[in-house]
Amino acid sequence: MFRGLYAATSGMMAHNRKQQVLTNNLANANTAGFKQDQTILRAFPDQLIKAMEKGKIASNIGTLNTGVYAQEGIPSFMQGALKETRNSTDISLLGESLPVNPETQKKGTVTFAVRLDNNEIRYTQNGQFTVNENGLLTTAEGYRVLNQNLQPIQVNSTEFTVQDNGQIILQDGTANNRLWIGYTEEPEQLVKEGNSLLRWAGDPAATPQFVDNVALLNNAGTFVKQGFVEQSNVDLTQTMTEMMSTYRGFESNQKVIQAYDRSMEKAVNEIGRIY
Known part of the structure; x- marks a missing residue:
């Protein structure tokens, strides 16, 4: 009897987790370069139920589902829409133009590289940069954007241009820096750390x-576009629809638990009562 109670409880927990992920997606719908997370509900392994009778061979009755769980949010690296800002420090990545690997049938994705205050390297797809007081190109949080040698980029002012391949040309015509643009066929190995940062969690x-x-x-020379910002790839309509569906799923499991509660209350208070 209690097995169904456990299954309904796991369903509530899974839908609650999925709702949290959807809420986070909705909250970041206006965050540049944000990649929405997708949560998948998976079932625990089924149990085989057998009938055991004395002196007889056990016979199979069927299987019993033991509940569900929410797989951790997996980012979708589909490119968001580009918004023109005409700001020289706004640089968008063009992941949709990447070719598909004919051997693996994977398209992959591209990222920028930034250096944290502790000198660790992280990745980001948010190209809404700025120039700090030292003339370095940084993210909005102050992390230094890196060049082809994984060193900070000195631009001195916002008067610079970026070519399609990431080459930076300063106001005086100097062109000794190029944006470090990295490529991976396994974007699912990039883990979100907050502040639009991604950490590589795969094979070093x-x-x-x-x-x-x-x-x-x-032969793919176009990787970036200056003066544009990649917007979040969150689909508001789809997200709101999924939130309503998830709420209904949570509510359904809640009603199952309430039904079990009433059944147990009746069993305790009425079954076996002596009239």
């Missing part, structure tokens, strides 16, 4: 590679 030997070092991209 398979971290995103500079685009020039990827043979697949030899």
Whole structure:
């Protein structure tokens, strides 16, 4: 009897977790470069139920579902719409123009690289940059944007241009820096850390590679677009619909638990009562 109670409880917990992910997506609908998370509900392994009778071979009755769980949110790296700002420090990545690897049938994704205050390197797809008081190109949080040698980029002012391949040309014509643009075929190995940062959680030997070092991209020279910001890829209509559906799923499991509660109350108070 209590097995169904456990299954309904796991359903409530899974739908609650999915609702949290959807709420976070909705809250970041206006965050530049934000990638929405997708949550999948999966079932625990079924149990095989057998009838055991004395002196007889056990016979199979069927299977019993033991509940569901919510798989952790998996980011969708589909490119968001581009919004023109005409700001020189706004640089969008063009992931949709990447070719598909004919061997793996994977398209992959591209990212910028930034250096944290503790000198660790992280990745980001939010190209809404700024120039700090030292003339360095940084993110809105102050993390230093890195060049082809994984060093901070000195631009001195906002008067610079960025070519399609990430080459930066300063106001005086100097062109000794190029944005580090990394490519990976396994974006699912990038884990969100907040502040639009991504951390590589896969094989350390398979971290995103500079685009020039990827043979697949030899003929793909357009990686960025200056004066544009990539908007969030959150679909508001779809997210609101999923939130309503998730709420209904939570409510349904809640009613199952209430039904079990009434059944147990009746069993305790009425079954076995002596009249």
